[in-house]
Amino acid sequence: MSILIFSLFIFVLACFIGFELISKVPPTLHTPLMSGANAISGITIVGALIVTGGEGGLLTQILGVAAIIFATINVVGGFMVTDRMLEMFKKKGDDK
Amino acid sequence: MSQFLPDYIVNYLPDAIQLIYLIATAFFIRGLKLLGSPATARKGNQLAATGMLIGIIVTLFDQQIVSFEWIIIGVLIGSLIGIILAKKVAMTAMPELVAVFNGFGGGASALVAWGELSKYADPSVMEASGLVTTGLSIFIGALTLTGSFVAFGKLKGFISGKSITFPGFNFINIASMIGVVVLIGVFTYDPANQTIFWIILGLSLLIGITSVLPIGGADMPVVISLLNSYSGLAASMAGFVIGNNLLIVSGALVGAAGLILTQVMCKAMNRSLFNVVFGSFGGGSSSEKDSGSDGDKTVRETSAADLAIQVAYASKVVIVPGYGLAVAQAQHIIKEVATKLEERGVQVKYGIHPVAGRMPGHMNVLLAEADVPYDQLYDMDQINPEFASTDVVLVIGANDVVNPMAKTSPGSPIYGMPILNVDEAKRTIVFKRSLSFGYAGIDNPLFYTEKNQMFFGDAKKSLQALNEALSEV
Numbered sequence: 001m002s003i004l005i006f007s008l009f010i011f012v013l014a015c016f017i018g019f020e021l022i023s024k025v026p027p028t029l030h031t032p033l034m035s036g037a038n039a040i041s042g043i044t045i046v047g048a049l050i051v052t053g054g055e056g057g058l059l060t061q062i063l064g065v066a067a068i069i070f071a072t073i074n075v076v077g078g079f080m081v082t083d084r085m086l087e088m089f090k091k092k093g094d095d096k
Numbered sequence: 097m098s099q100f101l102p103d104y105i106v107n108y109l110p111d112a113i114q115l116i117y118l119i120a121t122a123f124f125i126r127g128l129k130l131l132g133s134p135a136t137a138r139k140g141n142q143l144a145a146t147g148m149l150i151g152i153i154v155t156l157f158d159q160q161i162v163s164f165e166w167i168i169i170g171v172l173i174g175s176l177i178g179i180i181l182a183k184k185v186a187m188t189a190m191p192e193l194v195a196v197f198n199g200f201g202g203g204a205s206a207l208v209a210w211g212e213l214s215k216y217a218d219p220s221v222m223e224a225s226g227l228v229t230t231g232l233s234i235f236i237g238a239l240t241l242t243g244s245f246v247a248f249g250k251l252k253g254f255i256s257g258k259s260i261t262f263p264g265f266n267f268i269n270i271a272s273m274i275g276v277v278v279l280i281g282v283f284t285y286d287p288a289n290q291t292i293f294w295i296i297l298g299l300s301l302l303i304g305i306t307s308v309l310p311i312g313g314a315d316m317p318v319v320i321s322l323l324n325s326y327s328g329l330a331a332s333m334a335g336f337v338i339g340n341n342l343l344i345v346s347g348a349l350v351g352a353a354g355l356i357l358t359q360v361m362c363k364a365m366n367r368s369l370f371n372v373v374f375g376s377f378g379g380g381s382s383s384e385k386d387s388g389s390d391g392d393k394t395v396r397e398t399s400a401a402d403l404a405i406q407v408a409y410a411s412k413v414v415i416v417p418g419y420g421l422a423v424a425q426a427q428h429i430i431k432e433v434a435t436k437l438e439e440r441g442v443q444v445k446y447g448i449h450p451v452a453g454r455m456p457g458h459m460n461v462l463l464a465e466a467d468v469p470y471d472q473l474y475d476m477d478q479i480n481p482e483f484a485s486t487d488v489v490l491v492i493g494a495n496d497v498v499n500p501m502a503k504t505s506p507g508s509p510i511y512g513m514p515i516l517n518v519d520e521a522k523r524t525i526v527f528k529r530s531l532s533f534g535y536a537g538i539d540n541p542l543f544y545t546e547k548n549q550m551f552f553g554d555a556k557k558s559l560q561a562l563n564e565a566l567s568e569v
Contacts, residue, residue, distance in 0.1 A: 004336075010348075011332060011336075011345075014345040014352070015351065015352045018128075018348060018349040018350070018353045019352045021125065021129055021353065022128070022357065023356055025131070027475055028460040028475075029132065029133075030357060031190060031455045031458045031460070033128075033132070033137075033357065034354070034455065035197075037128065037131075037328070038194055038198050038201065040328075040349065041198075041328040041330075041331050042197075042204070042331075043124075043151065043343055044330070044347070046151055047208035047212075047340060048170070048208050049152065050158055050161060051338070052167055053158075053161030053163055053164065055215070056215045057215075060215050063210050063214060064170075064207075064208075066170075067170075070200040070201070070204035071204035072173075072174020072178060073181070074178070074200045075174075075178070076175045076179060077177070077178030078197050080179060080183070081181075081182040081185060081190075082141045084182065084183075087138060088461070088467075089134050089470050090470070
């Protein structure tokens, strides 16, 4: 089995997990969920780190650093703002 | 960082990194799952963030990484911008912010693929599968970048919320998309050809702009959700390019999640995704203005004092908030009114339409900000059977989601959209600035029914007046 086929396998299986995980979420949480899922898509930062830290010419460095900046904004901002939203969700009678 | 480790550890490093990636993936899956319930959502988000941190730290031990100066600079700049944006944003501007973050994520994936490509002096040595996924990653990532920023511009009002289109626009868009896919094929055979690469990049950026421009402002949430799905897909494709399982799996998770959310939103508006993307609706371009029923159009007005008596002596009051409530920053004052009513023994519930606010669940966030407990918030399906036994419904800053034309007027553009059946209640009070039309640009017969009273004015001022009047009842 080539690496590509193996990767395709886990890609498809992960898609199914994604469908199953999300399909039962109440509408109350759709906005935080969208924001949280969006932060997870910033995982591309891992790719940005590998590209930037590796051997490469000036162009690679510039593209890599730009990718790191973009992805970090996505990750840090995304998780923080989701937390800010969820912090406010309280049940009746919960203390501040 | 692997150079600082002794050899006997370095030998096991690649496998160890993969195993820890697996743990990070488990954190993401568990985190997304916990995000699905109000009680555990915050923990879920924190879990996912922890997974991300684990993934980032362990990547630094990857043997491919030899220099850290640029990494540190990049992470510092990105974190600073991210923190400022996340701290400063007003809750009402959440859709814009998600659009921006999303654009950056998509852009980053395109840059990763491009950066990897730029490492090869002669790209022909790359495998065909690597070249295809590089092309796809740049395509999806670039269109997510520009598309998200157009969506941001439309929400902010920098770009007209109206549908910007001309005949044949959709055709050109589809043709361009097919063109890019064909070019990616050509690029796979002839990767050294710089011209083809630049055309792919340029065309992808352009498609992002031209495919969002024709979509009306009211549909932007659906677009953002769809773009969110794309950014996941772009990350996944970048994972194929650099052969990284963590990227492939996490990207696929987000891609699937975004797609489901998009469907949920379309369903709530009774539109198909196809209709949203190609229908050019929601910008007031609809020609179906129902002007046939101009005969009896008298509205009954109410005052704060009168309304205070009505709600104070009701046994059940349902509040239907819309985006107008948030614009007027009236979430806190409605909470005060609700508390006063509850102290009098009135049962108070909030009926939330799935698309109240500007994203599904946006209204819940705005009310949560005002400390409204989430167990008082009821979904459309939960609250609809209750209207018949409700004394007073307060419709605040909402319009289309309570428009009976969705049920009665097949010619109306919102026909078939599930609505809150407030007309079944004994009395409806509509808080509104004027008799202007809603997002969909159509009139609302609810305003002219005998059971309805209008309370004209700014939502916040009206509610403040009601709040004061309640103290004197």
